[in-house]
Amino acid sequence: MNLKRKIVFLDVDGTLMQENGQVPASAITAVREARKNGHLLFLCTGRSKAAIFKNITEIGFDGVIGGAGVYAEINGDILYKKSLTLEEVTFLVDYFQERDIHFMMESDDINYGSPGLKDFYIKAIESDSNVSDEFLTKDDHPLQQLMNITKFDETLYQANINKICFIGSENTSYQEIEKDIKERLNIVPSSFVKFGKASGEVSSLGVHKAVGIKFILEHLDLSQEDTIGIGDSINDLEMIEYCAVGIAMGNARTELKAIADEVTAPIDEDGIYKSFKKHHLI
Template identity: 35%
Template sequence: MGKIIFLDIDGTLCNDVGVVPASAKQAIIQAYENGHRFYLCTGRSKAEISEEVLDLPISGIIGAGGGYCEVDGEVILHQVFDSNELKKLIGFLEEHRVEYYLESNQGLFASANLKSRLIQLTLGDAKEDSAEGQEKIAAINWFLNLLIDDPSLIDYEDVNKVSFVNHSIPYEVIEAEYDGDFYMLRSTVPAFGPDSGEIGIKGINKKTAIETLLKHIQRDKEDCLAFGDGNNDLVMFEAVGTGIAMGNAKDELKAAADEITLTHDEGGIAHTLAKLDYVKL
C-alpha cells in the first residue's frame, strides 16, 4: 500500500514566487502513478489555490490552516467563524489601519486598500510604469485577480480564516488582543512583512484536520509523510510518521523534523521522494 503524503504549499510545494518547480511536478505525478497519494495541507483557503497546484494528482485538500477538508471532492470538515465575532475582529483591524482579506470557499474578500498595498509591497523601489515594475506586478496578478473588493458580496457566515497584511502596528498588539479567542500565527508569506499574520478558529489547525482526514480514509499516522517549511507546520509534523523540512524552512521546524531536504527550487520534494524510492529520477 502506498504512502499518504501531505504537502504545504507556500515555501514548500511552491517557491517564493508561487510557482511549482518542474522537479516537484514530475516527482508527484510519478509517485502517484506508483501508488502514493498526495493531500494539500495549507494555510490557503480553497479559493486561493492556483490551477497549477490543483492540476496535480491531488486526492484531497486541507485548507484554511485546518478549517476545511475535502477528500476526493467530498467535504468532510468545514469550520467557520461566528459572524458577530468576525465583525468585531474586522472592526479592530480597520480601526488600526491593518489591511486584510477574508477567506471563504466562495472567494477572497479584500479590505478597501489591500490591492494597492500589495502592489506597493511588490514594486519596492521599482516604478509601476517601468518594465521592471510591470514584470513584478504581472507575477502577482493571479492573486490580485482572486481578490473581491465588493463588501456587499461577503457572506459573514462562511468565512474560515482571516489573513492580514500589516504595516501599521506590531504583530504583538493584534496577538495580545485576539490570541486567546482565535488561533493566530505570523504570515508564512515573506512579502507580507513580519508583522502580518493569519487568524483562524481556536482549536483548529493542520494536526486536527489531518487526524480527521486519516480517520475518514482509515489510514494510520505511521503511513504518512509531510513536507513543510513554516512554524505552522510544527503541528502538521506531530500528526504524521515522518516530517520533512525544506532546506528553506524555519530553524524551529528544521529542529523538529525527522529529515531536512533541499530547498523548493533545488528540487527538495523530488530529492526526498527519490531517496525513499517512491520515484526514479
C-alpha cells in the first residue's frame, strides 16, 4: 500500500462502466479497497447528476465532478456549477431543430428530450444485440435508463440546463456542427457509445473536467501532485493533462493515449484494477 494519500478521478462510460451498463467486479473491488487504504476517489464524468445511477453510486465515492466539469460536489454540497444560459439554450434548441438533429438536455434532476428522441431510443434498444445477453435486459439498457429520467413533452426552452447532448445525424456531420458553434460554446465528441460516432456534447465555454478537479483540490486543501486521472474519451483530455499521473484506458481514443502518461489495460481486461495495483493504491 502507498502510504501517501492519492486523489483519484475516474471517468464513468468506457472507464468504470462497460458499454452494456455493467461495472466490472474488479473495478468495484479496486475502488473500495483504495478507499479503505485511505485514498480519495471521485467520479469525474460527463453524466448529469440524474444519470449517475445506483449501480455507480453504491460502489462508494468521496464526491462527483459531473457534466464533464459543469459542477463539482462533495457530500451533496455543490462547490462549483456553471450552467448554460437561457440564451445559449435557445440558440442550441433552434440550431438542432432546424437541422432535425435529436438532442437531450441535462438539468440536475431530469433530462429533456427533443421530438423524435424517444423513438430513437426505442429503436436503438430493440436493435441492440446486447439485449439478448444474460447480463442485460431491456430494463437495464443504458438508453432505457436515460428514458426513465427524461421528459419528452415539455418545452425545450428551459433554464438551468447544464449540458446538451446531440445524436449523430446523417444530414449534418460533427465537424460541421463544431465549426458552427465552437466560437461561442464548448463542444466535444460524445463519450456515450450508444449515441453514435457523430454525436457530441455542448456546454458553456471554459467548462471541462480539470476545472472541477481544481475546485475539489482547493476545497480540501490538497495538492495537484497527488492526483491520478483515468479516462478514455475526448472529454477526458484536460483531466489527463492536469492530473500528476494521467492514465488512458486500453480502449481509449487515440488522441487521449497520445497525451497520457501511461496506458492501462482495456475496461474488459481489468484496466482500473491493474492501474491501481501498479500505483500501489491497493
